[in-house]
Amino acid sequence: MRAVLSVAVSASAIESPAPDGELPVSDSQTFRRAFQDLRDGFAQRELWLSLGWQDIKQRYRRSVIGPFWITIATGVQATAFGILYSALLDIPLQQFLPYVTVGLIVWNVISASILEGSEVFIANEGLIKQLPAPLSVHIYRLVWRQILLFTHNLLIYFVLLFAFGVWREITWTSIAVVPALALLALNAVWVSLLFGIIATRYRDIAPILSSLTLMLFVLTPIMWTTESLEAQGGEVAKRARIAELNPLFHYLDIVRAPMIGADQEAYHWYIVLTITVVGWALALFALRKYRSRVAYWV
Structure with missing residues (x-):
């Protein structure tokens, strides 16, 4: 009986008008x-932190390494791409293999933020x-898991650092990789959050993002360089500039360039910072709008 009375009292409190004559507004859909x-x-x-670590342990349970x-998979893939495309583009292997390897390592984080991020709430139903x-x-949890995998893949980078003499190209400006990685993780959060909410409501979004990510992988200079295309001159050089319309190219550059000691233009940072602000606003x-509905959509 007391429970019924308490429910009735709380319901009447919600339905009763505020002192100024207006109904109280729920704050479930507020930025606060x-x-x-x-x-x-x-x-x-x-x-x-615990769940992210358990995800990796569960995936490789009963595995020796x-x-x-x-x-190992990333290293084999990078070696295959490096040997093949260095011959096709006529770029020395000792210069091209670190370029491809670091590109693949960073790309794994970017693609996982999009693909796994679009299913993050569905997978945790x-x-x-x-x-x-x-x-x-x-x-x-998702971003932490990708950071752990990125850390594991850095082992390949350190091998290349000394095997191919990349350490000779490293200067004090390479410290820019620290804010670049922080910015990459910050973007991974809003990407997973935004795409996760949208793809939970509209299940067609995930396969669309999968196809789009595959297309962007080809269009992003990972297995090829813009310099090699620009060196050909003419229309090919002009078309190489189209790569800058790909936003993922700029995210890749701010991380990869410091890691291999390459030159970098400041406009890459400006573009990434602008996308970060806009992306977080959307996320x-x-x-704010759909947080309370996700539990009903999964």
């Missing part, structure tokens, strides 16, 4: 709640319905 979700999710870092299989945790926990709007 959106920011609170991000803060509360980050505060539960022990949870998503565990997650280093990813390192059970946890979302049973565990009262902020949505951002699943985003942080926050989506989180």
Whole structure:
């Protein structure tokens, strides 16, 4: 009886008008709640740090070398691409192989943010319905997992650093890789958040993103260089500039150039920073508007 009375009292309190004669407005769709979700999710870092590590251990359970299989696969793929395209583009292997390898390592983080990010809430349906945790926990878990895989793949980079003499090209400006990686992780959060919410509501988005990511992989200078195309002159050189319309090219450049000691233009950073601001604005709007509906969509 007391429970019924408490429910009735709370319902009447909700339906009763505010002192100024207006009905109280729920704050479930406010930016305050959106920011609170991000803060509360980050505060539960022990949870998503543990879950991200368990994801990797579960994937390679009963494996002798565990997650280093990813390192081996990336290394074999980079070696194959490097040998083939260095011959096709007439670029010395010792110069081209580090370029391709670092490009693939960074690309793995970018593509996972898009592809796995689009299914992050669908893949965690059970946890979302049973565990009262902020949505951002699943985003942080995904990004943390990709950081761990990126760290494993850095082993290939350090091998190339000394095997091909890349360390000779490293200067003090290479310290720019630190803010570049931080910016990449920051973008991975909003990409996974935005695409995760949209793809949860519209299930056709995930396969579309998969096809789009494959196309962007070909259009992004990973297995080829813009310099090699520009060196041919004429229409080919003009078409090489089209690569700059690909936003992923700029994300790739701000990380790869410092790691291999290559020259870099400042406009890459300006473009990435602009996309970061716009992307986070869209992600926050989506989180504010649809955060409470994700549990019903999964």
